[in-house]
Amino acid sequence: MHYLFEPGLFSSGPVRTALLVGAVVAITSGVIGVFTVLRGQSFAGHSLADVATTGGAGAFLVGLNQFWGFLAAGVAAAAVMEGIGVQRRRGRDVATGVVLGAALGAAALFLYLGTLRTATTGASFTVLFGSIFVISQDTVPALVASGVVALLVVALLARVLLLTSVSPDLARARGVNVRLVGIAYLAALAVSVSLAAVAIGAVLSTALLIGPSATALRITKTPARAMAVSALGGLLATWLGIVLAYDSYYWPPHGHGWPVSFFVVALVLIGYLLSYVRPRAKRVPRSPHEGVECSPA
Amino acid sequence: MFSGLMMNTWITASIVAVIAGMTGFFAVLRGQTFAAHAIPNGAFAGAAGASLLGINVIWGLLVFAVGGALAIGALGGEGRTALRRSRNDVVTALALVLMLGLGALFVSMGSQYAEETYADLFGEVFGISQGEVLPIAALGIVAAAAIAVAFRPLMLTSALPEVAEARGVSTRRADLYFLVVMALATSMTVPVVGALLMFSLMIGPAAAARSVTARPGTALTLSVVIALATVWLSIALSYQTNWPLGFFVGTIGAAFYLIGQAARAVAPHRAVAG
Numbered sequence: 001m002h003y004l005f006e007p008g009l010f011s012s013g014p015v016r017t018a019l020l021v022g023a024v025v026a027i028t029s030g031v032i033g034v035f036t037v038l039r040g041q042s043f044a045g046h047s048l049a050d051v052a053t054t055g056g057a058g059a060f061l062v063g064l065n066q067f068w069g070f071l072a073a074g075v076a077a078a079a080v081m082e083g084i085g086v087q088r089r090r091g092r093d094v095a096t097g098v099v100l101g102a103a104l105g106a107a108a109l110f111l112y113l114g115t116l117r118t119a120t121t122g123a124s125f126t127v128l129f130g131s132i133f134v135i136s137q138d139t140v141p142a143l144v145a146s147g148v149v150a151l152l153v154v155a156l157l158a159r160v161l162l163l164t165s166v167s168p169d170l171a172r173a174r175g176v177n178v179r180l181v182g183i184a185y186l187a188a189l190a191v192s193v194s195l196a197a198v199a200i201g202a203v204l205s206t207a208l209l210i211g212p213s214a215t216a217l218r219i220t221k222t223p224a225r226a227m228a229v230s231a232l233g234g235l236l237a238t239w240l241g242i243v244l245a246y247d248s249y250y251w252p253p254h255g256h257g258w259p260v261s262f263f264v265v266a267l268v269l270i271g272y273l274l275s276y277v278r279p280r281a282k283r284v285p286r287s288p289h290e291g292v293e294c295s296p297a
Numbered sequence: 298m299f300s301g302l303m304m305n306t307w308i309t310a311s312i313v314a315v316i317a318g319m320t321g322f323f324a325v326l327r328g329q330t331f332a333a334h335a336i337p338n339g340a341f342a343g344a345a346g347a348s349l350l351g352i353n354v355i356w357g358l359l360v361f362a363v364g365g366a367l368a369i370g371a372l373g374g375e376g377r378t379a380l381r382r383s384r385n386d387v388v389t390a391l392a393l394v395l396m397l398g399l400g401a402l403f404v405s406m407g408s409q410y411a412e413e414t415y416a417d418l419f420g421e422v423f424g425i426s427q428g429e430v431l432p433i434a435a436l437g438i439v440a441a442a443a444i445a446v447a448f449r450p451l452m453l454t455s456a457l458p459e460v461a462e463a464r465g466v467s468t469r470r471a472d473l474y475f476l477v478v479m480a481l482a483t484s485m486t487v488p489v490v491g492a493l494l495m496f497s498l499m500i501g502p503a504a505a506a507r508s509v510t511a512r513p514g515t516a517l518t519l520s521v522v523i524a525l526a527t528v529w530l531s532i533a534l535s536y537q538t539n540w541p542l543g544f545f546v547g548t549i550g551a552a553f554y555l556i557g558q559a560a561r562a563v564a565p566h567r568a569v570a571g
Contacts, residue, residue: 040383042331042389043386101546103547104493105541105543207398210391211391257405258405259402261397262398
């Protein structure tokens, strides 16, 4: 046990904060990610994280806490994407791509202006890859609260969301406002993604959003179970990643920690690949004509 | 603005615009926007790895771009149903995340990270040497030839996948072929223009062209023309203001798309691929 938990792991303040924030991020991403994968919005989920970087860079520029920048940019981008989002899938991807391109350009500008002013080139790296060990104590309540809000929105909408994800036409026939549900969902996604972006970096928040949920959807049969498995898997990957990253200070090359994001991504991927190894016989035989399925991944 | 060193910039950027306009047209048509984003971005991690090992950055870019393209093409589902596409998205996301995770590791192990990261992501288009222009020109010709040779199967599998399958053209193989061409194009252009710029340049102009015309030939030409216009405008503005090129490319590309959408709203036409 001593080899896994290096001395001083649990007495360190930053590590405790990291474990707490990591847990919130993993659970929120895990639950919301199930819908992201079901709705085929992986690209939007990833783009929102990238767009949030723009907000992070902008916040850095004006000297605000990055989290608010991430959050504002993420929610604004979600609104724009849904606004110009064509209902057809291909058009939606293109609209997402255009928003993403424009936002990344703005990020380039903000980072450039930021480095002009403060001469810390490391900023672009922190904004993109985040660092869970340097979250300031005063943002923790805001982080936890936004995670809870996102979860609540999805929990309240869960049934309707599932229906609109699996069969929008049926939902429409039952009088559900598909568009409104889509916007509410995308806003929750934006909140969850900006949260993850702060914790493990904008770029790698995709790992926690897509990986555990895709894995869970492959190995479970009902959406509710998929959400539970996904949240649990994400939590496990995050905590183990944090512990390994902390330990890695004692690994070669000496005095050089390995990034948390690398460990989290590696663990998430191992989980996804393992879901392929599972014996095929256990899968429920499905009719080839069945139009709706719960496990697209 | 047109002095010796700047001429290299103009020439290189024009070649990159042509490559991006062509590959972007098919990326948009085939619904592979996400892959167009993932491959250049993931390739950037390869650059970090190569500079860690002390070998030429190009090798790292090549390995990661082509590796990523093959992974996306091989593990992603075949066919165009919603189910398969969703799985395709998941595989693309995970491939991207894996490459970026490795990138974070490489960068943290290297020493001169911040400047390099910035250059690989946002490009260093000013200050291209004569020696860098030639390989990119060669690559431009190769990429154009690769697309010209496979133009008909690529069009057919994009627009009418069922007809293509019936005629014995494999959609999946066409996907793989196109992704590898895109990866090759990317690995040469990323160190010059940056991963983010390459993506903006592929999507904005192509999407704008597609919303104006439904004819494939016209749309392809228009896509290249808009890409060129975007790049030229951006270089001029960036030269004048000293602001990063990526900012102008991103915003001008998006502006062209909005103009295209507005034009479409005024004079609607029938889309070519459903």
